[in-house]
Amino acid sequence: MKARLGARTGNRRMEAEGRTETAEARLLKTRDKIKSTARRIRRELRSHG
Numbered sequence: 001m002k003a004r005l006g007a008r009t010g011n012r013r014m015e016a017e018g019r020t021e022t023a024e025a026r027l028l029k030t031r032d033k034i035k036s037t038a039r040r041i042r043r044e045l046r047s048h049g
Contacts, residue, residue: 001018002014002015002017002018002021003015003016003018003019005018006018
């Protein structure tokens with residue numbers, strides 16, 4: 001949203017901040033998915049070992 005607003009108003013700094021925040025949010029979601037998957041795999045390995 002911030003990136004779109006910056007693009008509409010010609011505010012390049014706001015647009016860049018918006019893109020950065022979006023990218024950071026995607027990375028955090030990916031990190032959470034990886035951690036969740038690792039926990040699940042560890043649980044499965046413990047239950048089969």
